[in-house]
Amino acid sequence: MKKTTTPLSITEAPGTTAVRSRRKSGGLTLSDVARIADVAPITASRALKSPDLVSPAVLQRVRDAVEKTGYVPNLLAGGLASTKSKLVAAVVPTITGAVFLEMVQSLTASLAASGYQLMLGQSGYEDSREDALLEAIIGRRPDGVVLTGIMRSALAKRRLQVSGIPVVETWDLTSTPIDMLVGFSHEKIGIAVAEFLHARGRRRVATISANDDRAVRRNKAFSDTAQNLGMLDADSTEVPTCIVPAPTTLGSGRSGLRSLLQDHPTIDAIFCSSDMLALGVLTEAQAMGIAVPEKLAVIGLGDLSFSCDLNPALTSVRIDGSAIGAIAADFIIQRADGKVISDPIRDIGFSIMERDST
């Protein structure tokens, strides 16, 4: 066994006489473990990070020391030294929205499997908080950032690009992403839903929609398509729409249906920007005695876990949040491993789950 020697003397610069107090946070460090295992700190580090680089005997001694002391490596120090934080930040508008949960869930799980942790931030739909949030995120030097939606602020975009942190934008498409992208086309959804309803004979369609950017774009495409397909009243250029605040709620869906019916009593189908809204419409329709799907077709978005079990089962635009999360995690992990991602822009599409409500 080698003896680890502590430095015997330190050459002091002339003039320096006072001995400053050492701070020491009190915790156990790698050096402590190394001392117990009778090896140099770096060897202890190797034993923990790349066990095959050290001899079995040393490995055993270090592991015993860790076991005995309950040592937990300081990832802050490790991150600082290695410029790899094993941290990934995710930003969602709000966590209470349910639509993004599947993605967050799958992100956490995929990342945890590779030893990464998720830092969660809520931007709160208004852009004001986004800036402070971004600073907090970049400051933490994460190995990746997952954004919900496309980053619009040019300043924020540049800051992220300059930071050099791998970024995955999600839940949307653009030809000019900051870095990587996993999403789908909201315009295509609008078109597909309009065509879907048209094919099922609906001719007086309406929408209930959140006031966020993506929903607005879906609506626009939906409305345009409906017009092309001749699903509008002769005297109007837009589909009847009820705008509700985000995040969407069941209550908004109920009141939305009432308000739509008041102005447009002949509507025969409603496209809701979330399944929660759709559940509200279903609920209100039942309370008002309106038969679904006979009198009114209802289609939601998100395909939440409850939608298939509703009565009637809800038709919904399914977006595979789990896939988004998994791919985003994969992108970031690949990058951290120094690999080049051949196709960093992925359109995962969507599908319409046709059920009883249409």
Added chain:
Amino acid sequence: MKKTTTPLSITEAPGTTAVRSRRKSGGLTLSDVARIADVAPITASRALKSPDLVSPAVLQRVRDAVEKTGYVPNLLAGGLASTKSKLVAAVVPTITGAVFLEMVQSLTASLAASGYQLMLGQSGYEDSREDALLEAIIGRRPDGVVLTGIMRSALAKRRLQVSGIPVVETWDLTSTPIDMLVGFSHEKIGIAVAEFLHARGRRRVATISANDDRAVRRNKAFSDTAQNLGMLDADSTEVPTCIVPAPTTLGSGRSGLRSLLQDHPTIDAIFCSSDMLALGVLTEAQAMGIAVPEKLAVIGLGDLSFSCDLNPALTSVRIDGSAIGAIAADFIIQRADGKVISDPIRDIGFSIMERDST
């Protein structure tokens, strides 16, 4: 203006001849900013952290330099040096459960307001992952840890205690918390719900419940109370119960009701361990033509945002997740500020929101 001088020479220890290459992660550092502002690094640090300690002129220069360069402080380095990470970890069984969302949401918001970030971990209901998760958390040296539920594993408890990190257990009560606690009594909920249903004339009660520890304890208390109140069949010692896997779903609620009715056709009230289950019961009851509340009373738990808007509006045990999150955040922030928390064990109670379903 003072001139910052770079060290002119470094005394080399005898025998050391090679000049090692400097690593430099490439990023902008506080020293760069300091150089531009023509001050010492520590002064730049002060300007950013405690502006009132520096002169207005210096403050301005430093701020200009930051503005010009787009400097973002490295919180890893700062955390290492100051042993304050401005990070708080939260562990939830699963984020898809919806019940804990309110707490997570309020945690993130409260913490962000004080400059803290939330690290989110999912333990996944099985204890196996909890250990690895714990190590990842402690390694990050967070300023606090928020746990959902009481930590049962003695090993994990000790590890947390040894780590010295402030811990808030939530969503439950115990006389022996690791550190701090914000919760409520599941036993009391069971009792209260049984009494509530009894007072409304229900005499043949049943439950649909997740298989997790807390739900089981609520059920036990519910069942015992029901027995005391004479709400059980003469020949049975327990309330009819349908156990479903966590996380609970609408589908489980529907099938739960069917299975309960098959074996116990005379039940007149059901206590569900979540609002999602209750919605399932409501849905199935409607599909089967069972009048709620006339033939069957339904009460849920969690008082999710949709519950009050259902038809019939759902009676539910309300737990103020926002309050739990806010208090937990407050506890941790106070601790970080070196303050002593006078009453670190808080029972926030619960309330039964009586609505049409009972």
Added chain:
DNA sequence: GTGAAAGCGCTAACAC
């Protein structure tokens, strides 16, 4: 396979 030295980028402690 193992180790010594030199930082990573910041802040605490002390001096002036």
Added chain:
DNA sequence: GTGTTAGCGCTTTCAC
């Protein structure tokens, strides 16, 4: 008010 110095606990670089 501002600066100097010495770390925080780890990993990289280079040497043996």
